[in-house]
Amino acid sequence: MSETETSTLDAFLSWAKGHGVESDVAVEKVPDKGLGVVSKKRHFRDNSRVIFVPSVVLVNASKITGYAKEKAPKLESFYQALLRDGFPMNERIIIISFILFEQVGRVSLGESAPPPSLWKPYLDILPRKLHTPMFYNATLKACLDGSSLSSVVDAKLNKLKREFDSFKPYFNKWRPPSSTLQPDAATNVDVVTFDDFKWADGVFWSRVLSFGSRIETLSIDKSSLESGLDDFHLVPFIDIANHSLTPLARWEVITDGVAGAELILTQTSNREPIPSETEICISYGEKSNCELLFLHGFALKDDPWSAISFPVPFFEGDPIVDEKLSFMKYHGIKSLVSLSRKNESIELSHESIRAMWLCVLNEGDGLKITPCETKPYPVELIIRDKVVNSVEMLDSVIQDWELFPVIDARVVEIILDAVENLLSNLGETNERVLKLMETANSREIEYIKIYREDEHRFLESAVEEFTRKRETLMSNELVERYLVEEE
Numbered sequence: 001m002s003e004t005e006t007s008t009l010d011a012f013l014s015w016a017k018g019h020g021v022e023s024d025v026a027v028e029k030v031p032d033k034g035l036g037v038v039s040k041k042r043h044f045r046d047n048s049r050v051i052f053v054p055s056v057v058l059v060n061a062s063k064i065t066g067y068a069k070e071k072a073p074k075l076e077s078f079y080q081a082l083l084r085d086g087f088p089m090n091e092r093i094i095i096i097s098f099i100l101f102e103q104v105g106r107v108s109l110g111e112s113a114p115p116p117s118l119w120k121p122y123l124d125i126l127p128r129k130l131h132t133p134m135f136y137n138a139t140l141k142a143c144l145d146g147s148s149l150s151s152v153v154d155a156k157l158n159k160l161k162r163e164f165d166s167f168k169p170y171f172n173k174w175r176p177p178s179s180t181l182q183p184d185a186a187t188n189v190d191v192v193t194f195d196d197f198k199w200a201d202g203v204f205w206s207r208v209l210s211f212g213s214r215i216e217t218l219s220i221d222k223s224s225l226e227s228g229l230d231d232f233h234l235v236p237f238i239d240i241a242n243h244s245l246t247p248l249a250r251w252e253v254i255t256d257g258v259a260g261a262e263l264i265l266t267q268t269s270n271r272e273p274i275p276s277e278t279e280i281c282i283s284y285g286e287k288s289n290c291e292l293l294f295l296h297g298f299a300l301k302d303d304p305w306s307a308i309s310f311p312v313p314f315f316e317g318d319p320i321v322d323e324k325l326s327f328m329k330y331h332g333i334k335s336l337v338s339l340s341r342k343n344e345s346i347e348l349s350h351e352s353i354r355a356m357w358l359c360v361l362n363e364g365d366g367l368k369i370t371p372c373e374t375k376p377y378p379v380e381l382i383i384r385d386k387v388v389n390s391v392e393m394l395d396s397v398i399q400d401w402e403l404f405p406v407i408d409a410r411v412v413e414i415i416l417d418a419v420e421n422l423l424s425n426l427g428e429t430n431e432r433v434l435k436l437m438e439t440a441n442s443r444e445i446e447y448i449k450i451y452r453e454d455e456h457r458f459l460e461s462a463v464e465e466f467t468r469k470r471e472t473l474m475s476n477e478l479v480e481r482y483l484v485e486e487e
């Protein structure tokens with residue numbers, strides 16, 4: 001670690017201690033992972049706590065808006081201007097704008113900046129360089145060609161760019177009063193660049209913890225959370241724990257007594273102690289290499305959680321596609337097909353099945369979908385004379401239909417077509433990408449290789465599996481009859 005890195009880390013550690021963080025472990029640089037949490041003595045895996053972070057140091061949207069109101073008028077007027085101009089404010093926007101204000105806006109404001117926030121020593125240890133595909137140069141980006149991630153990255157870059165362009169004029173208000181009165185050369189330079197914006201978004205998605213989802217799984221009374229309605233939290237210290245497929249620890253929300261969060265060494269029947277100098281990792285969840293690469297910029301050779309997502313392949317020229325999309329949006333059905341490996345077989349998520357039903361059904365099947373201006377919902381969906389006003393209703397109408405095997409067969413046919421296409425795209429680009437990879441040797445290339453191989457294996461299995469499913473469905477008399485008629 002450089003001298004500056006060491007002093008920034010020391011400042012963070014003494015800040016944490018001074019604000020009530022208790023820790024039995026060290027924070028150190030870990031090869032190829034940035035910082036990590038490392039044991040400094042023997043520990044037993046007995047549900048004992050190794051880090052406690054009191055709620056006072058947690059970062060969430062409510063605390064940030066409170067801080068802006070009380071101590072950072074420029075940040076407060078930024079949020080107020082966004083609200084006034086009708087921007088949809090959410091926890092992510094509040095948190096990433098705060099990170100940008102503290103780390104970039106403050107520099108631009110110079111002497112007119114408010115004193116640094118409570119969280120400055122924490123913000124200072126956030127990695128300045130991220131390795132996700134959002135930061136790839138042209139060569140690395142070309143190494144994703146043919147993979148499912150390639151279009152996902154393009155779509156995300158475009159979305160972020162649109163978002164950044166809409167916020168830019170507001171970020172540009174983070175200038176000292178003199179420069180807003182007398183525009184000079186410096187004021188033509190944007191205060192926050194697109195790279196800064198991507199960085200803050202990347203920091204958010206790679207570190208944020210959802211307390212809501214953890215509380216739901218633990219069935220704790222949500223109202224007892226000090227943070228009220230906040231879901232997303234940055235948790236200094238605990239968010240230094242890296243991801244492993246064989247994690248030694250897990251994080252928990254504490255709602256009893258002194259509220260906060262803790263890192264616990266998960267109990268196991270293995271009574272062997274964890275030796276000193278062992279990295280203590282957690283699990284970031286059942287994430288495929290595609291997700292790990294997208295969100296975190298790394299991939300794991302032995303990752304068992306293969307998955308793939310692609311946009312719902314609506315038929316070209318489907319006359320009611322906009323209405324279908326509107327129904328899906330209103331009912332929270334993503335326009336995405338997600339396939340993942342479960343219990344040795346490859347399955348579509350339930351939400352994807354709903355999206356696919358809507359994709360394959362048409363007016364000839366008795367589906368009517370009409371815009372409605374007088375109702376609380378944007379479109380009215382009728383299937384077989386039944387008004388479908390919830391996803392549960394959609395499930396029962398389709399599953400109770402005698403034509404269900406036919407619909408199922410259409411879904412399987414289209415998914416098979418899509419995975420065959422994805423596999424052939426990946427195969428066609430492989431040779432060129434492998435050559436390109438030889439010209440650049442980096443950690444990123446190694447991770448892309450792992451991801452591409454994983455995706456190739458997964459798609460091959462998906463093609464096999466959906467071919468089998470199609471054959472089984474084809475042996476159904478009703479399906480055979482209908483498909484012949486449809487042809």
Ligand SMILES: C[S@@+](CC[C@H](N)C(=O)[O-])C[C@H]1O[C@@H](n2cnc3c(N)ncnc32)[C@H](O)[C@@H]1O
Nearest residue numbers: 032033034035206207239240241242243296298
């Ligand atoms: C929540 S942070 C963990 C702390 C981080 N290492 C740091 O320096 O601040 C998540 C990031 O750590 C890195 N990381 C976590 N687990 C990793 C792993 N198994 N291999 C490589 N990098 C990892 C990735 O950059 C990821 O986005």
